[in-house]
Amino acid sequence: MAWHPFRNFGLKIAALGLGTGLWFTVSGPQVERNVTRVPVNYRNVPSAMEMTDQTETVDVHVRGTSNLISQIQPQQMTVVVDLAGQQAGWLELPVRADQVSAPIGVEVAQVDPGVVTLRLERSDASERTLEATTVTARNLGPGRQFQTEPETVAVTVRGSRAVLARLDPATVMAYIDVGGLGPGRHQVPVHADVGGTLTTLSVKPSSVSVLIR
Numbered sequence: 001m002a003w004h005p006f007r008n009f010g011l012k013i014a015a016l017g018l019g020t021g022l023w024f025t026v027s028g029p030q031v032e033r034n035v036t037r038v039p040v041n042y043r044n045v046p047s048a049m050e051m052t053d054q055t056e057t058v059d060v061h062v063r064g065t066s067n068l069i070s071q072i073q074p075q076q077m078t079v080v081v082d083l084a085g086q087q088a089g090w091l092e093l094p095v096r097a098d099q100v101s102a103p104i105g106v107e108v109a110q111v112d113p114g115v116v117t118l119r120l121e122r123s124d125a126s127e128r129t130l131e132a133t134t135v136t137a138r139n140l141g142p143g144r145q146f147q148t149e150p151e152t153v154a155v156t157v158r159g160s161r162a163v164l165a166r167l168d169p170a171t172v173m174a175y176i177d178v179g180g181l182g183p184g185r186h187q188v189p190v191h192a193d194v195g196g197t198l199t200t201l202s203v204k205p206s207s208v209s210v211l212i213r
Helices: 009-027 161-166
Strands: 030-043 049-052 057-065 078-082 089-094 107-112 115-122 125-138 146-149 152-160 173-177 184-189 191-193 199-204 207-212
Antiparallel strands (some): 030 057, 146 207, 184 207
């Protein structure tokens, strides 16, 4: 068979250029960098359990070529922690470099801290009523005053028994939105802001009379 050195000449040039570029990419000067606030992804949370107080981010020390390392962003990496088989309670789990998912060409040297902490709690739901939650006003406007009747309401929340046992009543906010209301007396619905993993079941009474001055 005759040899045709210039057959597919354009493709050969393109392949040579790609190979050369790749060689410079992987063989350039190596640098190191500390990437902060890399997210932690928890997998296989045991059934009937929920996480609280978990480590959200860690710092990851990486090395690689300067063009790769200088451009890497925290969201391009993930620390994977497997919770399969774990029991309820406070956990301190070691994190190794091989648990970090990073872009090709980036070497993970170290994770700081080398452990993540979290609490696993049974997610059996319970309820708790906070009888005397003070009603506050939002969007009142500068220089205005308000007074509600009644001044407090009962807020019932649902969540895991462990979370409810630690709940600080001061963190549960009952409020009315008076934006757009002028001076005088108004009947306004009451809302509750419970935050976290809790759910508001009811607010009683569901509305209050508010006097705006």
